[in-house]
Amino acid sequence: MEDSKTKEGAAVDAELAKAIMARRFSPSLIGTEAWEGYIFSDMEIRIKESTDLYGAVLWPSAIVLCHFLETNRDEYNLTDKNVIELGAGTGLVTIVSSLLGAKVTSTDLPDVLGNLQYNVMRNTKDRCKYIPLVTELVWGQEVHQRFPRATHCFDYILAADVVYAHPYLQELMDTFDHLCQENTQILWAMRFRLDPENSFVDRFRQRFHVEELYNLPSLSIKLYRAWRKDKRTKEQREAAA
Numbered sequence: 264m265e266d267s268k269t270k271e272g273a274a275v276d277a278e279l280a281k282a283i284m285a286r287r288f289s290p291s292l293i294g295t296e297a298w299e300g301y302i303f304s305d306m307e308i309r310i311k312e313s314t315d316l317y318g319a320v321l322w323p324s325a326i327v328l329c330h331f332l333e334t335n336r337d338e339y340n341l342t343d344k345n346v347i348e349l350g351a352g353t354g355l356v357t358i359v360s361s362l363l364g365a366k367v368t369s370t371d372l373p374d375v376l377g378n379l380q381y382n383v384m385r386n387t388k389d390r391c392k393y394i395p396l397v398t399e400l401v402w403g404q405e406v407h408q409r410f411p412r413a414t415h416c417f418d419y420i421l422a423a424d425v426v427y428a429h430p431y432l433q434e435l436m437d438t439f440d441h442l443c444q445e446n447t448q449i450l451w452a453m454r455f456r457l458d459p460e461n462s463f464v465d466r467f468r469q470r471f472h473v474e475e476l477y478n479l480p481s482l483s484i485k486l487y488r489a490w491r492k493d494k495r496t497k498e499q500r501e502a503a504a
């Protein structure tokens with residue numbers, strides 16, 4: 264019985280993973296510029312990558328998160344919502360969220376912003392209600408000053424593949440903690456590779472309620488929804504702002 268259930272789960276995983284990854288179609292070369300094409304919201308999105316930086320490559324978690332947003336737009340309606348993306352990389356999640364009607368703040372390390380801005384502008388210009396804002400956000404650095412809670416209240420925090428063996432996991436946790444207010448939802452696609460990912464999830468669960476939305480073992484990716492556990496008092500909210 265258990266065996267047949269596991270097999271059924273594996274088949275669903277394989278099918279879903281295949282469907283999600285099939286959104287990717289073959290790389291093209293136009294003139295001197297290489298790009299990869301994706302279709303979301305019935306629109307073609309062209310992503311330029313550059314292999315010299317982590318953030319200049321599109322990772323499968325981003326495709327998984329975009330697939331979720333596109334196929335669950337009734338329940339997670341992004342129209343007119345304030346959204347921030349952490350570690351946006353090449354920008355696919357920012358672009359898809361903008362096409363779905365969100366006001367997006369797309370963030371990453373300074374080195375990555377040029378390529379990110381290029382992809383975001385190229386794919387959202389004249390196609391979106393709100394022009395996405397691309398800006399630097401280094402996890403844990405001046406987040407309180409640059410994104411004060413009183414003026415920066417996000418409905419959604421989006422993140423794809425931001426947890427891996429890097430030395431800034433605590434800073435990332437603190438950034439989630441600062442940006443996530445009482446009514447904020449975190450949608451976070453996570454690729455499991457080694458132990459640091461598991462212990463991050465354990466620590467994350469101490470601060471946030473966590474619901475697993477997708478489990479795709481064939482891609483080693485899970486998609487989580489999370490929201491704050493603690494309800495702050497008015498005084499605490501003002502002190503943290």
Ligand SMILES: C[S@@+](CC[C@H](N)C(=O)[O-])C[C@H]1O[C@@H](n2cnc3c(N)ncnc32)[C@H](O)[C@@H]1O
Pocket residue numbers: 317318319320321322323324325349350351352353370371372375400401402422423424425429431
């Ligand atoms: C594995 S890539 C994922 C990129 C993109 N979200 C995707 O799924 O295609 C990790 C991203 O986190 C960003 N990143 C890494 N360390 C960071 C830090 N300390 N502060 C802000 N962003 C960081 C990288 O620049 C990169 O864009």
